[in-house]
Amino acid sequence: xxxxxxxxxxxxxxxxxxxxxxxxxxxxxxxxxxxxxxxxxxxxxxxxxxxxxxxxxxxxxxxxxxxxxxxxxxxxxxxxxxxxxxxxxxxxxxxxxxxxxxxxxxxxxxxxxxxxxxxxxxxxxxxxxxxxxxxxxxxxxxxxxxxxxxxxxxxxxxxxxxxxxxxxxxxxxxxxxxxxxxxxxxxxxxxxxxxxxxxxxxxxxxxxxxxxxxxxxxxxxxxxxxxxxxxxxxxxxxxxxxxx
Amino acid sequence: xxxxxxxxxxxxxxxxxxxxxxxxxxxxxxxxxxxxxxxxxxxxxxxxxxxxxxxxxxxxxxxxxxxxxxxxxxxxxxxxxxxxxxxxxxxxxxxxxxxxxxxxxxxxxxxxxxxxxxxxxxxxxxxxxxxxxxxxxxxxxxxxxxxxxxxxxxxxxxxxxxxxxxxxxxxxxxxxxxxxxxxxxxxxxxxxxxxxxxxxxxxxxxxxxxxxxxxxxxxxxxxxxxxxxxxxxxxxxxxxxxxxxxxxxxxxxxxxxxxxxxxxxxxxxxxxxxxxxxxxxxxxxxxxxxxxxxxxxxxxxxxxxxxxxxxxxxxxxxxxxxxxxxxxxxxxxxxxxxxxxxxxxxxxxxxxxxxxxxxxxxxxxxxxxxxxxxxxxxxxxxxxxxxxxxxxxxxxxxxxxxxxxxxxxxxxxxxxxxxxxxxxxxxxxxxxxxxxxxxxxxxxxxxxxxx
Numbered sequence: 160x161x162x163x164x165x166x167x168x169x170x171x172x173x174x175x176x177x178x179x180x181x182x183x184x185x186x187x188x189x190x191x192x193x194x195x196x197x198x199x200x201x202x203x204x205x206x207x208x209x210x211x212x213x214x215x216x217x218x219x220x221x222x223x224x225x226x227x228x229x230x231x232x233x234x235x236x237x238x239x240x241x242x243x244x245x246x247x248x249x250x251x252x253x254x255x256x257x258x259x260x261x262x263x264x265x266x267x268x269x270x271x272x273x274x275x276x277x278x279x280x281x282x283x284x285x286x287x288x289x290x291x292x293x294x295x296x297x298x299x300x301x302x303x304x305x306x307x308x309x310x311x312x313x314x315x316x317x318x319x320x321x322x323x324x325x326x327x328x329x330x331x332x333x334x335x336x337x338x339x340x341x342x343x344x345x346x347x348x349x350x351x352x353x354x355x356x357x358x359x360x361x362x363x364x365x366x367x368x369x370x371x372x373x374x375x376x377x378x379x380x381x382x383x384x385x386x387x388x389x390x391x392x393x394x395x396x397x398x399x400x401x402x403x
Numbered sequence: 404x405x406x407x408x409x410x411x412x413x414x415x416x417x418x419x420x421x422x423x424x425x426x427x428x429x430x431x432x433x434x435x436x437x438x439x440x441x442x443x444x445x446x447x448x449x450x451x452x453x454x455x456x457x458x459x460x461x462x463x464x465x466x467x468x469x470x471x472x473x474x475x476x477x478x479x480x481x482x483x484x485x486x487x488x489x490x491x492x493x494x495x496x497x498x499x500x501x502x503x504x505x506x507x508x509x510x511x512x513x514x515x516x517x518x519x520x521x522x523x524x525x526x527x528x529x530x531x532x533x534x535x536x537x538x539x540x541x542x543x544x545x546x547x548x549x550x551x552x553x554x555x556x557x558x559x560x561x562x563x564x565x566x567x568x569x570x571x572x573x574x575x576x577x578x579x580x581x582x583x584x585x586x587x588x589x590x591x592x593x594x595x596x597x598x599x600x601x602x603x604x605x606x607x608x609x610x611x612x613x614x615x616x617x618x619x620x621x622x623x624x625x626x627x628x629x630x631x632x633x634x635x636x637x638x639x640x641x642x643x644x645x646x647x648x649x650x651x652x653x654x655x656x657x658x659x660x661x662x663x664x665x666x667x668x669x670x671x672x673x674x675x676x677x678x679x680x681x682x683x684x685x686x687x688x689x690x691x692x693x694x695x696x697x698x699x700x701x702x703x704x705x706x707x708x709x710x711x712x713x714x715x716x717x718x719x720x721x722x723x724x725x726x727x728x729x730x731x732x733x734x735x736x737x738x739x740x741x742x743x744x745x746x747x748x749x750x751x752x753x754x755x756x757x758x759x760x761x762x763x764x765x766x767x768x769x770x771x772x773x774x775x776x777x778x779x780x781x782x783x784x785x786x787x788x789x790x791x792x793x794x795x796x797x798x799x800x801x802x803x804x805x806x807x808x809x810x811x812x813x814x815x816x817x818x819x820x821x822x823x824x825x826x827x828x829x830x831x832x833x834x835x836x837x838x839x840x841x842x843x844x845x846x847x848x849x850x851x852x853x854x
Contacts, residue, residue, distance in 0.1 A: 206731060206735070207728050225427065232431060238432065239432040241428060242428070245428070256452045286589045287592065302752050304753065315562040320725060
């Protein structure tokens with residue numbers, strides 16, 4: 160088991176600081192509608208109490224879920240965030256009684272395939288949340304109809320969620336995302352460095368943004384300006400294969 | 404419970420020190436309660452469930468205690484870990500349950516709410532051919548006609564409005580006589596509450612609560628299957644309520660006698676009153692549902708757009724509602740009016756899934772090929788057995804494998820009446836039990852069609 164003094168980092172090691180917010184997510188043509196819908200989730204005029212953020216791996220669903228959670232916490236609301244990919248979360252009993260919260264975030268519901276107990280627990284949570292008007296925000300790599308859930312009552316309830324697609328952004332938008340993120344961190348990022356990053360690393364948006372944070376720390380540590388050679392140096396340190 | 408200021412301070416320090424996943428999962432949902440009158444001062448960290456409570460105690464217990472001691476400058480601080488739901492609950496201003504200090508399980512049951520959802524009422528329920536008998540029976544019960552149908556047993560597939568109807572009856576009964584004790588409960592919740600009551604030694608309060616109601620609405624009764632102890636309790640609750648003339652409304656995904664793993668005495672009792680079915684809504688009803696829901700959401704939806712969505716989303720009302728919300732959200736945030744083009748953009752993934760599903764046309768073609776007859780014969784008016792039996796099989800498969808309503812299937816088979824489809828389905832169902840060839844044909848065709 161993980162101790163808080165010696166935490167085992169299983170996911171993105173991001174602290175709940177001001178940088179995790181809807182405002183700081185890349186806003187471009189591809190993400191504009193999704194961000195507009197999400198920014199309205201907390202409003203009383205919100206179209207629904209249950210949302211399913213779906214999209215391919217690496218498009219930023221996790222970031223957006225945490226950003227939304229942060230908005231709820233800022234309003235002093237009780238929330239809980241459960242990632243079904245987290246190996247520590249290994250019993251459906253973790254979903255019991257969560258309808259008493261103001262909002263429940265469940266990441267990666269696509270992990271539920273063929274797990275009868277988990278499906279029943281999630282089904283109960285949705286039923287009770289409907290009665291208690293608890294906001295539910297789930298994420299998945301596909302729409303509810305494609306989830307492969309065995310319990311048809313659960314599938315039907317998930318299909319009533321307001322599905323919000325988090326789309327994959329274009330190459331041009333990825334460059335823009337990197338530049339925007341760099342600018343927020345006060346990093347000077349030249350075009351040749353961006354080109355190098357996009358050529359030699361994962362083009363997944365989450366990986367790119369994480370790499371930028373690492374590069375920021377690496378350049379401070381090395382006291383060197385961010386350049387293609389510095390990126391190469393970091394990548395070679397990470398692995399013998401420069402491609403992530 | 405007054406918010407303990409130093410608890411917020413403690414959470415802030417943990418928020419600062421822990422990765423976001425750690426904080427959001429384990430720390431954010433915790434509450435702190437002061438144990439009144441304790442010397443030295445002691446506090447209880449409350450978690451929403453035992454899993455979180457155990458994890459927090461094991462992994463963060465010392466850290467939380469150290470932080471609280473430092474913040475309060477109290478080296479002898481005692482800290483306990485408990486589950487919120489094991490304590491009696493009071494409702495706070497946000498309508499959410501918060502723990503209080505009274506350890507009285509009986510009170511919790513006495514103060515339990517009806518769990519009725521106000522928006523599920525008769526005015527928001529759209530009537531159609533698929534549900535008008537169930538609606539009429541529900542209205543009759545809601546009008547207060549004592550024991551007109553008891554129990555009312557509403558059955559049908561998922562997402563067709565069974566829950567909505569039972570809430571509508573409950574809401575009207577409550578509206579006409581607010582003193583009436585009415586409770587809605589999902590079967591799974593009934594079972595889990597019973598288990599919890601047994602664990603807490605409060606089973607007599609549990610029994611007393613349910614047996615004292617004027618109306619008990621239990622949703623998705625099929626979830627009692629294979630849960631023997633819960634069935635036993637349900638049986639006695641059922642008898643007790645019926646004896647005192649209380650109304651029971653039950654919903655299920657199938658006819659009482661078809662519920663596997665349910666005691667015969669319960670099946671028999673469920674059939675005492677009136678079993679009414681809700682079928683999947685036909686096209687016209689789906690359009691009416693969409694128009695009604697968009698009106699409730701104060702959104703403009705013209706008939707052409709409603710018709711387009713209704714044609715594409717056939718399975719159930721929940722899916723229809725999910726699709727409508729997506730379209731409305733897209734319209735609101737792009738500023739585009741709702742048109743067929745916007746719907747196509749908003750639902751492109753859903754439409755692709757629908758296209759993948761088994762179509763009636765495919766069933767007709769595959770069945771005709773299997774029996775070696777012409778497709779045109781299958782759709783013709785010919786009644787010779789060599790054509791009629793494959794046609795009945797294809798109709799039965801269409802009913803089984805697609806979300807088409809009976810009239811829609813009839814229409815797809817050369818404009819036949821829905822009663823012809825009912826007859827075909829009944830015939831094939833009978834023959835499958837009597838004739839091994841028919842059963843084999845059915846199995847092979849399903850395999851071919853669903854690969």
